[in-house]
Amino acid sequence: MNIYSKPIFFTIVVTVVILIGTTVMMVFPAFSPEMAPKMANVHPYTALQLAGRDAYIENGCYYCHSQMIRPLKAETMRYGEYSKAGEFNYDQPFLWGSKRKGPDLARIGGKYSDKWHYKHMNDPRKLFQGSNMPAFGWMADYPVDAEQTEKGMKALGFPYTKEEIDALKDKTKLDAIIAYLQSLGTAIPKPPKQPMIAAGDKNPLAGDPKAIEEGKKIFDMNCAACHGVDAKGDVGPDLTDNEWLYVAGPIHDDTLFSIIADGTKKDQQFEGRAAKGGMPSWGEFFGKKKIWSVVTYIRSLESK
Amino acid sequence: MGEAVAYEWKPVKGFALSGLFWGLVCVLLGLVISVQLWKPELNIPPYLTYGRIRNVHVNGLVFGFAVAEIFALSYYMVQKLTRRPLLFPKLAMVQLYIFNAAIAAAAVTLLMGFNRGKEFAELMWPLNVGVVVLWVMYAVIIVGTIIKRKEQQMYISLWYMLATVVAVAILFIVNHLDIPVSLTKSYSLFAGGNDANIEWWYAHNAVAFVFTTPILGMFYYFLPKSTGLPVYSHRLSIIGFWSLIFTYLWTGAHHLVYSPLPDWVQTVGIAFTLMMIAPSWASVFNGYYTVGADWSKMKNAYLTKFFLLGITFYGLQTLQGPLQGLRMVNQIVHFTDWVPGHVHMGTMGWLAMTICASIYYVIPSVYDTEVYSVKLANVHFWLVLVGQLIFSITMWILGIQQGVMWKAISPEDGSLTYTFMESVLASYPYWQMRTFGGLLFFTGLCVFAYNIVMTIKSANKSAVAVEGR
Numbered sequence: 117m118n119i120y121s122k123p124i125f126f127t128i129v130v131t132v133v134i135l136i137g138t139t140v141m142m143v144f145p146a147f148s149p150e151m152a153p154k155m156a157n158v159h160p161y162t163a164l165q166l167a168g169r170d171a172y173i174e175n176g177c178y179y180c181h182s183q184m185i186r187p188l189k190a191e192t193m194r195y196g197e198y199s200k201a202g203e204f205n206y207d208q209p210f211l212w213g214s215k216r217k218g219p220d221l222a223r224i225g226g227k228y229s230d231k232w233h234y235k236h237m238n239d240p241r242k243l244f245q246g247s248n249m250p251a252f253g254w255m256a257d258y259p260v261d262a263e264q265t266e267k268g269m270k271a272l273g274f275p276y277t278k279e280e281i282d283a284l285k286d287k288t289k290l291d292a293i294i295a296y297l298q299s300l301g302t303a304i305p306k307p308p309k310q311p312m313i314a315a316g317d318k319n320p321l322a323g324d325p326k327a328i329e330e331g332k333k334i335f336d337m338n339c340a341a342c343h344g345v346d347a348k349g350d351v352g353p354d355l356t357d358n359e360w361l362y363v364a365g366p367i368h369d370d371t372l373f374s375i376i377a378d379g380t381k382k383d384q385q386f387e388g389r390a391a392k393g394g395m396p397s398w399g400e401f402f403g404k405k406k407i408w409s410v411v412t413y414i415r416s417l418e419s420k
Numbered sequence: 421m422g423e424a425v426a427y428e429w430k431p432v433k434g435f436a437l438s439g440l441f442w443g444l445v446c447v448l449l450g451l452v453i454s455v456q457l458w459k460p461e462l463n464i465p466p467y468l469t470y471g472r473i474r475n476v477h478v479n480g481l482v483f484g485f486a487v488a489e490i491f492a493l494s495y496y497m498v499q500k501l502t503r504r505p506l507l508f509p510k511l512a513m514v515q516l517y518i519f520n521a522a523i524a525a526a527a528v529t530l531l532m533g534f535n536r537g538k539e540f541a542e543l544m545w546p547l548n549v550g551v552v553v554l555w556v557m558y559a560v561i562i563v564g565t566i567i568k569r570k571e572q573q574m575y576i577s578l579w580y581m582l583a584t585v586v587a588v589a590i591l592f593i594v595n596h597l598d599i600p601v602s603l604t605k606s607y608s609l610f611a612g613g614n615d616a617n618i619e620w621w622y623a624h625n626a627v628a629f630v631f632t633t634p635i636l637g638m639f640y641y642f643l644p645k646s647t648g649l650p651v652y653s654h655r656l657s658i659i660g661f662w663s664l665i666f667t668y669l670w671t672g673a674h675h676l677v678y679s680p681l682p683d684w685v686q687t688v689g690i691a692f693t694l695m696m697i698a699p700s701w702a703s704v705f706n707g708y709y710t711v712g713a714d715w716s717k718m719k720n721a722y723l724t725k726f727f728l729l730g731i732t733f734y735g736l737q738t739l740q741g742p743l744q745g746l747r748m749v750n751q752i753v754h755f756t757d758w759v760p761g762h763v764h765m766g767t768m769g770w771l772a773m774t775i776c777a778s779i780y781y782v783i784p785s786v787y788d789t790e791v792y793s794v795k796l797a798n799v800h801f802w803l804v805l806v807g808q809l810i811f812s813i814t815m816w817i818l819g820i821q822q823g824v825m826w827k828a829i830s831p832e833d834g835s836l837t838y839t840f841m842e843s844v845l846a847s848y849p850y851w852q853m854r855t856f857g858g859l860l861f862f863t864g865l866c867v868f869a870y871n872i873v874m875t876i877k878s879a880n881k882s883a884v885a886v887e888g889r
Binding site: 120121123124126127130131133134135136137138140141142145146148150151152170173174175176177178179180182184186187188189190191193194199200201203204205206207208209210211212213214215216217218219220240241244246247248249250251252254255258264267268271272337338399400401402403404405406 | 456457458460463465466469470471472474475533534535536537538539563566567569572573574578579582583585586587590594599600601602605607608609610611612613614615616617618619621662665666667668669670671672673675676678679680681682685688689692751754755756757759760822826827828829830832833834835836839840841842844845848
């Protein structure tokens with residue numbers, strides 16, 4: 117009379133033992149509202165975004181990019197506000213990932229312009245020297261499967277219009293994945309930033325040759341991606357001519373500083389000029405001294 | 421007693437060799453993706469990019485190698501431990517053919533991009549139906565053979581087998597529930613946080629019931645068999661078994677520390693993960709004390725060192741894992757290359773070491789011959805050991821480096837010290853070193869395969885000689 121000579125009884129006991137932890141940790145939380153709280157501004161994906169999400173999964177992007185920002189100081193500085201449960205209510209499957217060979221993408225939406233993304237997908241090493249991301253420009257040769265995407269929208273119960281599906285027919289998988297990336301993390305408004313300097317502040321490092329050297333290093337690594345290695349412009353504008361924000365004439369140091377620190381939004385006003393938007397913010401990365409060094413470096417190019 | 425049993429070895433041979441084949445292919449793919457990480461030009465779109473080959477590497481080794489060898493070795497053990505031939509041997513052969521077709525189909529469809537989007541659960545839904553069918557066949561054969569057994573008491577290895585049969589079925593089915601869209605596309609039935617919690621409940625317990633329980637079953641059978649030493653403590657193995665299968669299911673959330681999951685789920689997951697040290701180390705102690713009865717076996721019985729090193733890495737793995745779950749440690753190492761370092765100590769150190777040693781024991785037994793070369797087996801041992809150590813240690817160092825670089829805040833003005841790219845640039849030498857370690861490991865595995873093939877060849881020759889007489 118022992119359990120080890122009764123295989124069926126033994127198997128039943130094993131099953132019960134396994135189901136205890138399963139019930140408490142997997143089944144029970146599934147019914148708790150904390151797992152999927154309703155959140156304003158979180159919407160189902162559009163047909164194009166869903167097609168992009170499918171392409172993201174198809175190519176295994178989630179093996180190298182996480183989509184989950186942890187509530188840790190350095191992490192929120194680098195990637196933005198930490199992830200909230202409600203933001204993922206329409207994610208089937210979830211794509212939080214488990215590894216960052218590349219940066220987190222939970223709030224990549226709106227950080228760069230579409231133009232930047234196309235360029236980056238085509239040749240990541242053109243924008244980031246030494247990047248190991250494979251090129252994905254070839255996705256432009258693959259049209260979106262409109263029929264399958266429509267079936268997917270139906271299966272997930274996402275609302276869509278006939279026009280939306282028809283519009284998919286001229287879209288490629290590259291268009292779709294970029295539309296998807298641009299949607300990520302946008303449900304939560306970006307928190308307002310405390311200005312890092314006071315209006316009218318002058319560059320304390322102006323003309324300092326050491327700062328020029330330091331600024332060039334930072335520029336080559338981070339800014340050359342968009343403004344070109346020689347700063348003569350590419351995705352972003354030329355920084356060596358006398359045009360600022362597409363209008364001729366100089367701007368002040370403090371304005372240049374805040375453009376670098378906080379980035380630009382479309383039609384944002386700087387000294388009476390309207391920005392086109394697309395400049396990401398670098399304040400969290402660089403801090404005051406590094407930004408002033410970059411300003412110093414840019415000024416040194418200008419005077420050449 | 422003493423009557424000859426007509427054992428069914430064909431399915432054992434078939435699965436052992438199939439697993440060996442898929443193992444070699446998929447370790448080689450691992451080498452390929454390790455190079456792609458530091459040489460991105462080697463990504464050949466669309467089919468041969470990192471994001472697609474990686475799935476074939478992982479799925480191929482989990483299903484194609486580990487599960488095939490689990491089938492092979494449990495079909496061997498179950499016959500020996502029940503003292504009767506396998507029930508439904510023809511079914512096992514049908515299972516073997518379907519299995520190989522399924523793995524081939526999995527490899528092709530993953531490269532084509534048919535991916536469900538959940539780690540270790542990527543296969544498209546029709547293939548998952550196939551996996552369930554294969555598993556039901558396995559369950560029928562194992563449970564059936566055990567019910568019809570000729571030996572009253574079930575040995576430890578059979579407990580682990582039965583637990584594996586039940587747990588994998590539950591885990592696999594729940595985490596593969598899908599809304600089908602077409603034959604190749606489906607969406608997970610669950611969303612967001614729930615999907616994440618279910619995924620890691622599944623994935624961590626795939627580690628439990630594919631990489632641990634069946635392998636412990638092998639360990640408890642083949643270590644005593646190959647050394648002639650009885651298991652040190654039966655009581656310890658009873659305690660180890662029940663506490664292991666109870667605790668494991670609570671721990672999945674340690675993969676989601678600092679995620680939007682409720683704090684209590686994370687904390688309970690971490691706490692149970694710490695508790696896991698005890699049941700895991702019960703088997704470690706049992707292994708060490710078993711060999712401790714006669715340490716000369718390390719020198720004289722060539723398989724002893726495989727098993728002992730295997731259980732050593734299991735012990736280190738089950739100590740490292742709980743430490744990684746701690747919030748303080750997790751915030752540094754999570755998302756970094758520390759994690760593949762950890763995983764590969766378990767797979768290359770514990771799993772592959774124990775499986776290979778068991779195969780070394782089983783192949784000569786089922787072909788009725790001696791192993792071709794003990795010397796080559798020793799060469800294999802040192803190559804895979806050194807290869808794995810280089811791999812893991814390199815990745816641990818790199819993981820800490822990445823974690824610290826990502827967290828570094830400049831004391832001057834509170835800004836981030838490094839951009840993400842700087843951490844990538846600093847990773848290249850380590851990624852190259854890992855490829856070197858992997859190359860050693862792969863070479864060791866080739867030596868193993870050669871040794872096994874030659875053992876079978878020499879057996880066939882002597883069989884012909886016997887017939888000719």
